[in-house]
Amino acid sequence: MPELPEVETIKRGLKDLVTGLSVKEVVIKNHKSFLIDENTKELFLFNHKVLDVKRRAKLLMINLDSDYSLVFHLKMTGQLVYVNHNYRFGAGHPTDSLIHQLPDKSTRVIFIFNNKAKLFFNDQRKFGWIKIIPTALLTDKDFFKYHGPEPLDLLFSSDVLYQRLLKHPNSKIKAVLLNQTVLSGLGNIYVDESLWMSKINPLTTVNRLTEKNIVVLHRSIQSVLNKSISLGGSTDRNYVDAKGNKGSYLKFANVFRKENQPCPRCSNLIVKQKIAGRGTHFCPNCQKIEIEK
Ligand SMILES: [Zn+2]
Structure with a gap:
């Protein structure tokens, strides 16, 4: 999509x-x-x-x-x-x-x-x-009015992200990031990639996230989106054919659709699990669930 x-x-x-x-x-x-x-x-x-x-x-x-x-x-x-x-x-x-x-x-x-x-x-x-x-x-x-802020807007800071997330303290971070009233335009691929980059487990509830988690998450969301845009999204310039891997949205992906492949960071196998109704990809080793602190 x-x-x-x-x-x-x-x-x-x-x-x-x-x-x-x-x-x-x-x-x-x-x-x-x-x-x-x-x-x-x-x-x-x-x-x-x-x-x-x-x-x-x-x-x-x-x-x-x-x-x-x-x-x-x-x-x-x-x-x-x-x-x-x-x-x-x-x-x-x-x-x-x-x-x-x-x-x-x-x-x-x-x-x-x-x-x-x-x-x-x-x-x-x-x-x-x-x-x-x-x-x-x-x-x-x-x-x-039903759309959250644009994640690449100059005014979108980690404070803004924090305020938006806090409205859903008991929800899983994966579900909250997919919610278009929280943030605009983030879909399944970009949520999984941003969480992997931030080392946050997609099942973590918002109230378990630290301030540092949110600063890193904010940076990761922007970095993942910018990287995909710099690769041209899906354009005729990088498109090869319907069967090839090129021309997909996934050239930059580290975890999305990489289940049972080694995590690029720690080599542990990436898993796929249904979370918030969506196939979710993450590394159970470097995205550990936050334990009560
Ligand atoms: Zn890993």
């Missing part, structure tokens, strides 16, 4: 490519993927210049000079591929559509820009969607 780093990768790539362009035409192959009515499309999308491309949580937002924004949610299998003559940039869910001739059977919507470039919204499982929303609404804090 595309998570924060993949959406951030799309944002950074598209920002340089589509800013200043305008959409001339939209080809809709699956109406459930494109939740914009005819009238709104004519009035607020067509022929309006792209001002900026942004991300909040896992949503990608293309701000237009109509004061509306195109909003994309990639859900399970969404990806965006920009094609202009021989130039291609694509990111999101890693499948062959990133590198093959488009449109293909996963293509749901095609945007055609004034420079003839095309932006393909591909989504095998069809859970993703595209909407258009007044930009003022997106900057209104109420719109995102």
